[in-house]
Amino acid sequence: MSEQTKQSSLEQVQEQIRFDQDGLVPAIVQDAASKEVLMMAYMNRESLKRSIETGETWFWSRSRQELWHKGGTSGNTQQIVSAHYDCDGDTLLFMVKPAGPACHTGENTCFYRGIASPAAASNEADTDAGQGRHRFAVLEELEQVIAEREKERPEGAYTTYLFDKGVDKILKKVGEETAETIIAAKNKDNAELRLEVSDLIYHLLVLLQERKLPLDDIMAELDRRHERPRRD
Numbered sequence: 001m002s003e004q005t006k007q008s009s010l011e012q013v014q015e016q017i018r019f020d021q022d023g024l025v026p027a028i029v030q031d032a033a034s035k036e037v038l039m040m041a042y043m044n045r046e047s048l049k050r051s052i053e054t055g056e057t058w059f060w061s062r063s064r065q066e067l068w069h070k071g072g073t074s075g076n077t078q079q080i081v082s083a084h085y086d087c088d089g090d091t092l093l094f095m096v097k098p099a100g101p102a103c104h105t106g107e108n109t110c111f112y113r114g115i116a117s118p119a120a121a122s123n124e125a126d127t128d129a130g131q132g133r134h135r136f137a138v139l140e141e142l143e144q145v146i147a148e149r150e151k152e153r154p155e156g157a158y159t160t161y162l163f164d165k166g167v168d169k170i171l172k173k174v175g176e177e178t179a180e181t182i183i184a185a186k187n188k189d190n191a192e193l194r195l196e197v198s199d200l201i202y203h204l205l206v207l208l209q210e211r212k213l214p215l216d217d218i219m220a221e222l223d224r225r226h227e228r229p230r231r232d
């Protein structure tokens with residue numbers, strides 16, 4: 001696509017957006033892999049233009065009255081996977097691949113504080129243990145711990161041992177845990193299967209860290225496959 005065609009397409013889209021009297025439109029940012037809503041900020045025509053052109057989110061700061069590039073200072077950028085606007089054209093939605101926490105507090109999402117209500121308490125009682133925060137939060141936390149172990153190499157830690165030994169040792173453990181998972185499944189022993197699958201997932205996360213392949217990339221790939229139309 002030529003630069004002229006890109007510019008024309010962007011201008012056509014901007015004509016469909018209903019900016020408010022201050023020239024702003026709310027933009028919701030969502031993790032493309034986990035589907036977690038990360039933040040909401042405002043965009044004007046220029047920040048929308050820069051977001052589309054650079055492939056990373058830019059916003060308009062109402063307090064500072066200036067453009068700001070998300071992660072420009074902190075490094076917690078947001079790579080845009082797709083961009084959408086709603087039926088009324090008055091709200092934007094960006095699916096992104098975040099490079100770090102979205103919130104300035106260090107939380108993964110700006111929406112980390114819940115509102116207590118009888119209905120929420122009732123619904124929470126009906127959910128599985130751990131789903132109150134977010135179903136796969138433990139994977140994110142484990143991925144972060146493994147990354148810290150690789151960087152800091154605390155003495156005596158098993159994860160340190162794996163990184164010190166290198167990729168061949170890590171691959172050997174992945175193979176061993178895979179075999180043990182198969183045996184547990186063949187034995188129809190779900191208690192043992194739970195343990196072996198947990199060990200396998202841990203060693204796979206160590207392997208991903210060693211190869212510098214983020215778990216988000218795996219989740220995004222699974223998401224793409226899920227959205228792919230069936231051929232049968």
